[in-house]
Amino acid sequence: MSLESTRQYPVLYSFRRCPFAMRARMALYQAGVQCEMVEVELKSKPAAMLALSPKGSVPVLQLLSGEVIDESLDIMRWALQQNDSAHWLPSSWVFTQALIDENDGEFKLNLDRYKYPQRYPGGNSLVARDKGLIFLHQLNTLLKGNAYLLGQQVSFVDIAIFPFVRQFANTNADWFADQSLPSLQRWLKTLLDSDLFKAIMEKNRSHLL
Numbered sequence: 230m231s232l233e234s235t236r237q238y239p240v241l242y243s244f245r246r247c248p249f250a251m252r253a254r255m256a257l258y259q260a261g262v263q264c265e266m267v268e269v270e271l272k273s274k275p276a277a278m279l280a281l282s283p284k285g286s287v288p289v290l291q292l293l294s295g296e297v298i299d300e301s302l303d304i305m306r307w308a309l310q311q312n313d314s315a316h317w318l319p320s321s322w323v324f325t326q327a328l329i330d331e332n333d334g335e336f337k338l339n340l341d342r343y344k345y346p347q348r349y350p351g352g353n354s355l356v357a358r359d360k361g362l363i364f365l366h367q368l369n370t371l372l373k374g375n376a377y378l379l380g381q382q383v384s385f386v387d388i389a390i391f392p393f394v395r396q397f398a399n400t401n402a403d404w405f406a407d408q409s410l411p412s413l414q415r416w417l418k419t420l421l422d423s424d425l426f427k428a429i430m431e432k433n434r435s436h437l438l
């Protein structure tokens with residue numbers, strides 16, 4: 230009998246500290262989708278993962294049907310289609326998608342240039358930080374008087390964006406703490422302190438739940 234046919238759960242190829250993988254794990258965990266976890270070393274990706282998804286990025290989810298989902302937002306959407314008891318899926322995607330596009334596009338580009346200046350010779354890490362800060366101020370404005378980005382309830386957009394804001398904040402925690410971003414800082418702390426985030430960041434998990 231092949232290994233495939235003995236599988237009990239979908240397989241999630243993940244990297245603990247990857248923000249894309251974090252958002253996927255959070256949605257899967259929230260939806261109560263049990264997964265077998267494979268922690269990937271980005272410098273030496275498993276052949277089994279590359280066979281499923283040759284583009285070589287994590288997360289990759291292989292369902293029991295054999296179907297492969299290899300984009301983090303698609304994994305989130307699939308998970309919440311199984312169970313969205315906390316109503317994370319938005320009633321309209323327009324605003325959520327626009328904010329995520331800005332996060333995954335311009336903000337992520339600036340985050341990488343700020344966090345990994347050695348990868349961008351000739352780039353200016355502090356210019357990138359200040360460009361990223363513009364997005365953080367936008368988020369801070371949205372969060373004024375709101376616990377979360379769409380109102381008082383956590384939703385898809387918070388979870389999709391939060392791991393990237395976390396990385397940006399951690400790049401220089403003292404600098405981040407000194408910024409006038411009180412609503413964003415409170416939002417970040419709430420999500421960092423959540424049981425959900427703690428659960429998906431536990432080390433050496435063989436299964437997600």
Ligand SMILES: N[C@@H](CCC(=O)N[C@@H](CS)C(=O)NCC(=O)O)C(=O)O
Nearest residue numbers: 247248249271285286287288300301
């Ligand atoms: N668009 C992809 C991006 C995923 C991504 O870039 N993941 C990074 C890790 S954080 C990766 O696997 N990079 C490939 C590498 O470093 O070799 C998604 O949303 O799933």
